[in-house]
Amino acid sequence: MIDVTVGDLVIGNDRPLTVIAGPCQLESLDHSLMIASALAAACAEAELGFVFKASYDKANRTSLSGRRGPGLETGLEMLAEIRARVGCPVLTDIHSPEQCAPAAEAVDILQIPAFLCRQTDLLLAAGETGAVVNIKKGQFLAPWDMQNVADKVASTGNRRILLTERGSSFGYNALVADMRSLPQMMGTGYPVVMDATHAVQQPGGLGGSSGGQREFAPVMARAATALGIAAVFIETHDAPDEAPSDGPNMIPLRQMPELLGVLASIDRIAKASPIRL
Numbered sequence: 001m002i003d004v005t006v007g008d009l010v011i012g013n014d015r016p017l018t019v020i021a022g023p024c025q026l027e028s029l030d031h032s033l034m035i036a037s038a039l040a041a042a043c044a045e046a047e048l049g050f051v052f053k054a055s056y057d058k059a060n061r062t063s064l065s066g067r068r069g070p071g072l073e074t075g076l077e078m079l080a081e082i083r084a085r086v087g088c089p090v091l092t093d094i095h096s097p098e099q100c101a102p103a104a105e106a107v108d109i110l111q112i113p114a115f116l117c118r119q120t121d122l123l124l125a126a127g128e129t130g131a132v133v134n135i136k137k138g139q140f141l142a143p144w145d146m147q148n149v150a151d152k153v154a155s156t157g158n159r160r161i162l163l164t165e166r167g168s169s170f171g172y173n174a175l176v177a178d179m180r181s182l183p184q185m186m187g188t189g190y191p192v193v194m195d196a197t198h199a200v201q202q203p204g205g206l207g208g209s210s211g212g213q214r215e216f217a218p219v220m221a222r223a224a225t226a227l228g229i230a231a232v233f234i235e236t237h238d239a240p241d242e243a244p245s246d247g248p249n250m251i252p253l254r255q256m257p258e259l260l261g262v263l264a265s266i267d268r269i270a271k272a273s274p275i276r277l
């Protein structure tokens with residue numbers, strides 16, 4: 001098993017659960033600081049590791065009219081401020097090779113979006129920064145295909161890699177999450193993450209935007225944690241129905257402390273008797 005160290009946090013399939021959580025996209029600094037602070041406190045109470053996540057640019061919105069966020073320069077300044085003031089690692093998406101170096105100066109983890117997970121130049125540029133690289137499994141890939149994806153990043157000498165499951169295309173605005181994919185990806189040795197909220201997304205399901213079934217996101221988080229994974233990825237918001245992106249699949253912030261307590265309990269049981277295929 002490969003452990004990935006981010007500051008004082010160690011992420012691994014045989015380590016206590018890490019929670020990667022935050023809003024889908026950055027809105028304002030004050031709003032993001034509020035969510036990050038609340039999540040940091042809840043994770044500390046549950047004795048879980050915490051990484052704040054938010055996107056400075058949602059470059060793959062369903063519609064051209066979809067709000068994309070503050071952009072690279074302003075967004076990275078906000079993320080760096082959150083990291084400094086909350087004292088937690090920070091993750092954000094990158095979309096092109098030239099974004100990797102500046103993003104790596106502001107955040108700790110560069111995330112490869114699922115639609116871009118086989119873009120070789122992007123993977124190599126991300127790996128060359130030396131930052132942790134979280135690769136979301138494409139909706140079009142089998143779990144065992146992620147070994148080749150990880151190998152591209154590792155070819156740069158950077159093995160600080162996380163692999164994230166976010167469901168597979170089932171057709172007509174539907175995804176399906178196969179829990180077998182998690183231990184299969186754990187076979188690579190890299191820490192495996194379950195994206196509990198995007199797994200219940202309904203891509204393009206509302207015509208001009210994506211729908212979702214947020215009531216099932218805690219179900220996905222519980223089920224995946226029971227398999228002894230390294231981390232769960234959860235998008236959350238204080239008012240999901242008013243969020244500019246992915247509101248239908250985000251968990252309300254007020255529900256997070258209770259959910260994190262449950263996940264911590266499940267994780268302790270799972271890690272005491274790990275699954276080995």
